[in-house]
Amino acid sequence: MRKHARRALEAEPLLTADDVAKRLNVSTDWVWDHSSRKKPLLPVIRMGDGTLRYRSSGIEAFIDERERISSLGRRAS
Numbered sequence: 848m849r850k851h852a853r854r855a856l857e858a859e860p861l862l863t864a865d866d867v868a869k870r871l872n873v874s875t876d877w878v879w880d881h882s883s884r885k886k887p888l889l890p891v892i893r894m895g896d897g898t899l900r901y902r903s904s905g906i907e908a909f910i911d912e913r914e915r916i917s918s919l920g921r922r923a924s
Contacts, residue, residue, distance in 0.1 A: 861892065861900035870906055887913065 864878045882891040882899050890905035
């Protein structure tokens with residue numbers, strides 16, 4: 848990754864599970880489940896104390912991927 852792009856990601860504020868739940872319009876329990884054991888797996892950052900954090904860019908990429916997969920499924924029908 849280029850140095851500038853890496854710096855931009857590093858400056859990106861991290862989201863909480865509550866933030867992600869609101870963005871995805873799901874429960875916080877859903878976010879926790881899909882951060883570790885259920886598919887589709889959310890991109891997560893595990894902090895040393897067990898706290899979970901998320902990059903907004905990772906969540907947006909997750910949404911884009913889910914949309915792409917949904918669109919492929921519709922075309923196959």
